[in-house]
Amino acid sequence: MRLDAVNAASGRFDDIIDVRAPLEYAEDHLPGAINLPVLNDEERAQVGTIYKQISPFDARKIGAALVAANVARHIAGPLKDRAGGWQPLVYCWRGGQRSGAMATILGQVGWRVARVEGGYKSWRAIVVRRVQELGFPSPVIVLDGNTGSAKTAILSRLAARGHQVIDLEGLANHRGSLFGARGAQPSQKAFEGRLAAALEGLDSNRPVLVEAESSRIGNLSVPRAVWQGICRGRRLTLNVPVTARAAYSARDYSDISHDPAEVQRILQRLAPLHPAARIEEWLRLADHGDWISLAEGLMRHHYDPRYDKHRARYDAQGAAPIWLDDLNDLDIAADKVEAALARPVTG
Template sequence: MSIAFSSVRQFLDAPFDTVIDVRAPSEFAEDHVPGAINLPVLSDAERAEVGTVYKQQSPFLARKLGAALVARNAADHIEGPLADKEGGWQPLVYCWRGGQRSNSFAIILRQIGWRVEVVEGGYKSWRKAVIGMLHDAPLPHRVVLIDGNTGTAKTDLLQRVAARGGQVLDLEGIANHRGSIFGGMGDQPAQKGFESRLAAALARLDPVRPVLVEAESSRIGELSVPPSIWAAMCAAPRIEVSAELSARARYLAEAYADLVEDAELMAARLDQLIPLQGHARVEAWREMAAKGDFVDLAGALMAQHYDPRYDKSRARHAPEVRARVDLGDMSEAAREGAAARIADLLETG
């Protein structure tokens, strides 16, 4: 049997014990329903082999080969990852379009006695729901931005507000990037995977309550903020946080300790600013890094590069500032106090 879903929330709320993506590993790596596990019935190489036989020989021979491979891989999954599943286990299975791969696997699982459902339309129906949510329709959520110059601990404050029960959407965390040329935190997800994670996060939030989002550009690293989210961000009121440059510099040097410890990576990132700041200024910054003057380097980067760019952007967009919060010395206590005030501002409007 197959089951149809028309929204992201329906997918996530479906009462199944396990969601199984039977597509090839490369398909799963690009994007999948959040929380799904990958039990491919055809590997990438096997899928390519079946496709070649289909095109160069005949559909019949391709189906025959595919059936043998699916049966062999299904046996490995049943004896491996599924070996501990009891008789009452209820899985939901999907492939690319809800066709042969998912149905073939589901038939085998049903013969064991498990109550299996197949997603009608497969992964494509999930992707359609994500596009409908993030591209085609306006968000129902009431977005409020936390804004401030570089080094004002916006991500830290976002996490503290969440710990107090506030609703937040952590774009940088989901994108695995801190939003500047110094912001890489490892591999980023593919664009489709990024959008699936965003859709799942938004679906779990109450649209009646405000959602705090860090003010970002339309790109985070290599990823684009989907249009519905970006439109909501552009129209959103802001809570502006501020602190003295010296306090921000100290905080930033600590927050980017991973980058500070990698001299070669730091030099490479600074070199990316040459087209914007020129060789002489970047060379001065590189000398600070080489000497270990990271607090001074952070201060110089903010005063000479980031703060002017933020000011120019704000002058162009003239955002609505709902409230301003001073972070003081940016100590632990100061940030906790600021988070408490921001959480109150969210709930009181």
């Protein structure tokens, strides 16, 4: 059975199997897919070289032997406990020979196998259209606020209360600031795939809350249609004293205190943007572990001026202010955001 990518992604399968080589899978794959390659990276390169330099026939013959051996290992290994009623979905790059070989062998075992028509390539086309052209299917409400306003944490609480939320920083695995790295980020394609899946899951009759972001989150770009939706969205702005934001950031980014050398490297990268004396002061604060003072200095002289300049482009749309004295109880902060959401839009 062959399914188009839309039906494949929304279907009910026991496993989604990506039979492409590991490097292809690592760059991006269908949500929830496992990798059972019929050719590994080296074998795929070997077959490709034979195809170009010797003949297509020799490439297919050697490729068939490698594919058969690899599929046999998968059946005897990862798939050995699958029962007779197991129903997998299989795909490769274009829905061609690699997924065809896997589907044929699994089908001969007696399993009911489906293939993605057009393979990963067709899925990628759907993703690109969603994030680059269609964007949000729901009205967008943007939670704004200067660095350290606990926007991500407040949105998390609102999501737990049943509001529709898309956590762009979570999808990008980055907190969206100089010190925001949380380990390896996904590839741009993988980020867009995650985002497309989140967008498809929205109820178009209800608004969706997102955090105000720049057009880049770490090393990743926010896709065009999504970025445009954020720029046009109704805005709620958290207004929090800088001292409260600094204290919150020192707690929220406590992990960076375990890598002082990395903090020093990041601060040094700011040297072209600030006076030397200011950089030296920040380095001194980091060296002494005075994270609250460092956070406050960065907010006053680096983050806040840049936020204000960026935000000036959207002030004409009218942002509803939400005033918070501190960030000690984020449930109270979430209550205030909910109250702002309930107020009618004016103007």
